Amino acid sequence: xxxDPIVVVGAGATAVHFAITALExxxxxxxxxxxxxxxxxxxxxxxxxxxxxxxxxxxRYFLGEDYESLILPSEAAEYYGFxxxxxxxxxxxxxxxxxxxxxxxxxxxxxxxxxxxxxGGAYPFNxxxxxxxxxxxxxxxxxxxxxxxxxxxxxxxxxxLAPHYPAHYGLMAPIALDAHSAQLLGDYNAKRARLGxxxxxxxxxxxxxxxxxxxxxRKACTLxxxxxWGCPSQSLYTPSVTLDECLRHENFExxxxxxxDHFVCDGANRVTxxxxxxxxxxxxxxxxxxxxxxxxxxxASGRIFLESLLRxxxxxxxxxxxxxRQVLMPFVxxxxxxxxxxxxxxxxHQIAIGAPGARPFDYVHGLVTTLTTGMAHPVAQSLPIxxxxxxxxxxxxxxxALGLANINFADTRRDENRLALEIGPxxxxxxxxxAYTPDAGEPARLKPMVGRFRNFLAGLNCIAPPNMTRLxxxxxxxxxxxxxxMQADGGDFTTDRSGRCRxxxxxxxxxxxxxxxxxxxxLTFTLMANSTRIxxxxxx
Amino acid sequence: MSAIIVTGAGGFVGRxxxxxxxxxxxxVTGIGRGPAPADWPAGAHWVRADLANAADxxxxxxxxxxxxxxxxxxxxxxxxxxxxxxxxxTRTLLDxxxxxxxxxxxxxxxxxxxxxxxxxxPYAESKIAAEALVRAAPLTRVIVRPTMILGPGSPIxxxxxxxxxxxxxxxxGDGRRLxxxxxxxxxxxxxxxxxxxxxxxVIEIGGPDTYDLRELYARLRAAHGGQGAPxxxxxxxxxxxxxxxxxxxxxxxxxxxTAGQLATFANxxxxxxxxxxxxxxxxxxxxxxxxxxxxxxxPPGSDALDAEFARHAxxxxxxxxxxYQSGKYRDFHQRRTLAPANGFDAxxxxxxxxxxxxxxxxxSYSGLFYRGSVVRAKLVLTLAILESSxxxxxxxxxxxxxxxxxxxxxxxxxxxxxxxxxxxALLLAPAHIMFGLTGRLKPAQ
Numbered sequence: 001x002x003x004d005p006i007v008v009v010g011a012g013a014t015a016v017h018f019a020i021t022a023l024e025x026x027x028x029x030x031x032x033x034x035x036x037x038x039x040x041x042x043x044x045x046x047x048x049x050x051x052x053x054x055x056x057x058x059x060r061y062f063l064g065e066d067y068e069s070l071i072l073p074s075e076a077a078e079y080y081g082f083x084x085x086x087x088x089x090x091x092x093x094x095x096x097x098x099x100x101x102x103x104x105x106x107x108x109x110x111x112x113x114x115x116x117x118x119x120g121g122a123y124p125f126n127x128x129x130x131x132x133x134x135x136x137x138x139x140x141x142x143x144x145x146x147x148x149x150x151x152x153x154x155x156x157x158x159x160x161l162a163p164h165y166p167a168h169y170g171l172m173a174p175i176a177l178d179a180h181s182a183q184l185l186g187d188y189n190a191k192r193a194r195l196g197x198x199x200x201x202x203x204x205x206x207x208x209x210x211x212x213x214x215x216x217x218r219k220a221c222t223l224x225x226x227x228x229w230g231c232p233s234q235s236l237y238t239p240s241v242t243l244d245e246c247l248r249h250e251n252f253e254x255x256x257x258x259x260x261d262h263f264v265c266d267g268a269n270r271v272t273x274x275x276x277x278x279x280x281x282x283x284x285x286x287x288x289x290x291x292x293x294x295x296x297x298x299x300a301s302g303r304i305f306l307e308s309l310l311r312x313x314x315x316x317x318x319x320x321x322x323x324x325r326q327v328l329m330p331f332v333x334x335x336x337x338x339x340x341x342x343x344x345x346x347x348x349h350q351i352a353i354g355a356p357g358a359r360p361f362d363y364v365h366g367l368v369t370t371l372t373t374g375m376a377h378p379v380a381q382s383l384p385i386x387x388x389x390x391x392x393x394x395x396x397x398x399x400x401a402l403g404l405a406n407i408n409f410a411d412t413r414r415d416e417n418r419l420a421l422e423i424g425p426x427x428x429x430x431x432x433x434x435a436y437t438p439d440a441g442e443p444a445r446l447k448p449m450v451g452r453f454r455n456f457l458a459g460l461n462c463i464a465p466p467n468m469t470r471l472x473x474x475x476x477x478x479x480x481x482x483x484x485x486m487q488a489d490g491g492d493f494t495t496d497r498s499g500r501c502r503x504x505x506x507x508x509x510x511x512x513x514x515x516x517x518x519x520x521x522x523l524t525f526t527l528m529a530n531s532t533r534i535x536x537x538x539x540x
Numbered sequence: 541m542s543a544i545i546v547t548g549a550g551g552f553v554g555r556x557x558x559x560x561x562x563x564x565x566x567x568v569t570g571i572g573r574g575p576a577p578a579d580w581p582a583g584a585h586w587v588r589a590d591l592a593n594a595a596d597x598x599x600x601x602x603x604x605x606x607x608x609x610x611x612x613x614x615x616x617x618x619x620x621x622x623x624x625x626x627x628x629x630t631r632t633l634l635d636x637x638x639x640x641x642x643x644x645x646x647x648x649x650x651x652x653x654x655x656x657x658x659x660x661x662p663y664a665e666s667k668i669a670a671e672a673l674v675r676a677a678p679l680t681r682v683i684v685r686p687t688m689i690l691g692p693g694s695p696i697x698x699x700x701x702x703x704x705x706x707x708x709x710x711x712x713g714d715g716r717r718l719x720x721x722x723x724x725x726x727x728x729x730x731x732x733x734x735x736x737x738x739x740x741x742v743i744e745i746g747g748p749d750t751y752d753l754r755e756l757y758a759r760l761r762a763a764h765g766g767q768g769a770p771x772x773x774x775x776x777x778x779x780x781x782x783x784x785x786x787x788x789x790x791x792x793x794x795x796x797x798t799a800g801q802l803a804t805f806a807n808x809x810x811x812x813x814x815x816x817x818x819x820x821x822x823x824x825x826x827x828x829x830x831x832x833x834x835x836x837x838x839p840p841g842s843d844a845l846d847a848e849f850a851r852h853a854x855x856x857x858x859x860x861x862x863x864y865q866s867g868k869y870r871d872f873h874q875r876r877t878l879a880p881a882n883g884f885d886a887x888x889x890x891x892x893x894x895x896x897x898x899x900x901x902x903x904s905y906s907g908l909f910y911r912g913s914v915v916r917a918k919l920v921l922t923l924a925i926l927e928s929s930x931x932x933x934x935x936x937x938x939x940x941x942x943x944x945x946x947x948x949x950x951x952x953x954x955x956x957x958x959x960x961x962x963x964x965a966l967l968l969a970p971a972h973i974m975f976g977l978t979g980r981l982k983p984a985q
Contacts, residue, residue, distance in 0.1 A: 067872055338946025
């Protein structure tokens with residue numbers, strides 16, 4: 001039984017759902033977090049293109065104060081610049097040193113965490129995908145339902161993807177499809193039997209944490225076209241919604257502007273307090289702990305954990321780090337060439353492609369985004385051969401026809417992928433080492449699957465130029481997990497099914513660290529559901 | 541003092557001519573397609589008219605002693621436009637002059653009418669046809685054929701001077717064709733004198749010196765502040781003319797120049813001596829004039845950046861730049877450096893300042909062979925600013941032209957791009973290789 005106060009480290013997707021569940025159970029919660037603040041939404045009633053006319057300095061909004069979202073020609077260019085309005089999500093924390101090998105880790109110190117910039121995919125893991133977990137769908141279903149009810153998830157349960165997305169409580173009707181997604185779904189439905197037989201793949205509506213009707217004080221999606229730039233009405237859920245809800249609880253204390261460094265244990269493996277540093281002043285803070293929930297994300301939680309062990313005289317490494325490999329496959333829908341797009345439409349993925357494998361865990365998940373309100377210049381300049389003017393001319397006819405399949409691959413725990421802490425020459429400074437090597441079988445697994453997706457899209461009149469398909473670097477998906485896996489009978493520094501870290505009495509991991517395996521489906525919804533489940537099992 | 545009619549009075553030669561005539565005490569009526577130029581002199585009349593529509597200007601001709609017909613379609617245009625603007629308009633004007641009982645008519649033609657090699661050159665053909673109409677007309681008529689006209693505001697001087705100032709100057713063909721450029725002031729003097737003369741005939745007029753195109757480049761380079769002698773990259777003239785001719789019918793709007801315009805590089809453009817030329821223009825000025833540098837090579841100041849952005853904006857989207865957008869372009873350059881990475885990159889950048897042609901070539905070449913060029917970066921910056929703000933974003937949002945025509949238009953664009961790339965490669969690859977050979981070229985990104 002956890003004693004109060006429940007100290008939660010972090011304020012991201014995991015932390016806020018752990019905290020709100022604890023609060024609803026009547027517990028006292030203290031949340032510690034760096035908490036970089038988000039800017040207030042601008043002109044909340046305006047559509048995307050109205051921003052270009054109505055803002056005083058629209059170029060600053062779209063390209064950034066220092067043009068940081070401008071993509072100039074270079075080989076490594078991404079297909080879109082990160083919106084300046086979301087730059088707070090990845091804002092660095094001075095003095096927080098990270099060194100990486102084989103992976104480009106991203107971290108967030110924002111209030112609300114990484115999911116402040118997510119695209120809303122809400123995919124429950126099914127029994128096959130939960131195979132390595134010490135519990136199955138039946139035990140996760142209530143938590144998925146509880147979170148869906150909290151955040152609002154829209155989607156369907158009767159299309160070809162439904163068998164891969166178990167139905168849970170709290171689903172609402174889907175949001176109106178944008179014209180391109182509607183075309184793809186219509187074309188698929190017209191020849192689904194043939195496509196299914198030929199490619200063994202299915203297409204259907206994705207599930208999204210976006211509101212098709214007013215819910216819990218938030219307004220339904222108004223199709224402002226501003227998804228990418230930051231939903232001004234919060235109809236696309238972000239964890240800051242739940243953080244705000246926590247703040248309304250009298251039993252909730254939020255201490256932001258602090259970086260948690262380590263915890264301190266007594267001789268009986270009981271955490272007694274947690275030590276943090278005020279980011280601005282460097283002042284040290286100590287808070288007494290009834291129970292400690294590390295929910296800062298796999299990397300940050302791992303660092304706190306390793307530092308705490310180090311101070312207790314134990315030099316340790318956390319192994320089994322996982323991340324979803326992603327392949328970005330831009331395509332052109334030949335039926336949409338020359339069409340006019342509507343900036344007033346939903347912009348994130350509304351359909352998804354599923355590619356079942358030999359085992360349920362091998363399922364490959366493709367999100368299909370028909371984003372039209374991203375900046376044109378990064379895409380136009382990526383067209384081969386052409387000069388800028390020629391490319392922009394082409395792009396204008398291709399604009400409404402462009403789509404992007406984001407293909408996600410599952411990952412499993414391997415010992416060579418790890419987190420370690422390096423002690424600086426002064427003996428006090430620290431550097432988090434993150435190392436990742438893809439398994440030797442990855443190319444053989446990816447290549448045929450990429451071909452299958454390309455052929456499947458071709459069956460939907462879509463051409464995906466091979467030279468534009470890009471393997472994203474490890475770390476780009478920001479789906480880190482696996483360093484303190486939940487195991488039924490694991491050894492020290494693993495966790496039990498309620499997230500308690502062995503051999504500690506009152507230390508819990510609530511975030512992705514606890515995943516014993518990482519299915520292809522985007523993990524954020526499961527992070528929220530799992531931390532909700534952990535809070536219920538640990539506190540109930 | 542006479543009443544004189546000048547067609548094309550708002551043009552490069554016409555503006556000077558009107559002032560010359562006024563200085564002689566003539567009452568001048570200018571005819572032009574648009575509104576009067578902003579600097580149209582007081583005391584001169586302006587008639588806005590299409591020459592092919594006599595009703596627009598018939599009344600203005602009444603009582604005039606002489607009509608000086610300067611108006612013509614020049615530069616880049618469709619064959620039908622040359623016929624309409626240079627032949628049909630001349631015929632209508634001559635008929636109107638006959639009705640108004642005009643005694644004297646002066647047609648400004650071109651030395652190109654004497655070119656032996658007029659392949660793909662509808663302009664020259666249209667001027668020959670216009671000359672024939674004038675010869676057959678029942679009035680006192682003079683046909684004046686100037687050579688290449690240089691001087692402040694001369695389009696051809698501006699174009700060639702930019703080529704001549706490049707580290708490596710593209711030269712179409714061997715550069716041994718002869719020229720005898722004439723200063724625009726001399727052309728105006730000559731025409732003003734002819735308005736009051738009594739003789740008839742065909743008079744070719746040129747400057748004091750005759751030399752070849754390589755020397756012309758050298759003189760233009762010196763006159764425009766370039767250092768040293770030009771180095772030439774010789775390009776296959778015949779091939780380029782053939783290629784341009786092949787594609788210019790459907791792609792005229794997208795091309796930087798036409799096959800016909802290259803006739804200057806294939807023919808000697810010199811004036812046959814004529815006693816009236818010697819009598820009326822005894823001491824022509826040297827052309828080109830020795831002049832101060834125009835500073836286009838220096839680091840861009842804020843005016844230069846504004847001009848660069850306006851040029852880029854027009855080139856990328858056809859849109860005019862707003863002051864806000866121009867300010868953002870400057871703001872970016874204050875925060876970050878967009879400087880050439882090597883000698884060839886610098887050459888491309890200077891090339892891009894050479895009008896729509898230079899910018900188009902630098903862009904096409906970069907797209908194919910040098911995607912990390914500073915010109916390309918500047919164009920992408922321009923595009924990013926245009927798509928982020930009003931009013932330009934809506935044009936960039938719209939299909940081009942979309943609907944059923946989308947595929948045809950894209951195919952056309954593909955052909956134009958391929959052609960531009962081949963042309964740019966012919967022009968720039970030698971320089972790219974030269975810089976590579978001298979070790980100053982970084983690998984293209």
